[in-house]
Amino acid sequence: MTMFYRTQVTKIGEFATEALNDNMMILFNDNAPEDVADYCFIHPRAELQGEIAVGGFFVLGNNRYPITAVGDVVNQNLGELGHITIRFDGGRQAEYPGTVHVHGACPQELGVGTQLIFERNF
Template sequence: MQTIYQTTFTRVGDYARESLADHMLITFREGAPEDIEAYCFIHRHGDMQGELRAGETLTLANAVFPITAVGEVATSNLRELGHITIRFDGAARAEYPGTIHVAGPTPTDIPVGSVLAILS
């Protein structure tokens, strides 16, 4: 498998874990505006080695999730801002342009130091 993107979470915003109860996770690179950072899992920004596509695999904190849908601006948002919303609902169509949908159970926690990778 080829790594399209890989990063490590360095901080968790004060309200970020609350999104897991709604079956989603919001990421942003280090240096996010303070009002946004509070709701995000913050990570070291990595380099993109391709485009995000349905059918690829997302790994998160040692769990594996098939990607079922990718919004039209998710690749550019991740590449430029380190920002995506991951929905754990297995949807076949992206709900919003910056969203990635994956199949599988929502994690109960994503600790600092966890790795997110997208593999083709």
């Protein structure tokens, strides 16, 4: 596996965990606008050193999720803003341009310090 993006949750917005009930999580780096940050899992800026693509993996703490669909602006948004949405629904077509769909059960809770990693094996 080649890791090409790695960071960790440093702050959890007041309403961020509510999105987990809808099988999704919203990521934003620590420059998130204040009104948006309340809905996000905040992380420090990290350099995107590859492209997120179907066939890769999203690693969240100790869980590895196969990537099943990638929106058109995911790589740009993650690289510039650290902002994307992860959907835990195994969708084969991206619902929105900034969404990554993965296969696997959505975590019920996440804590500060949880690792966020994107990997590929190709």
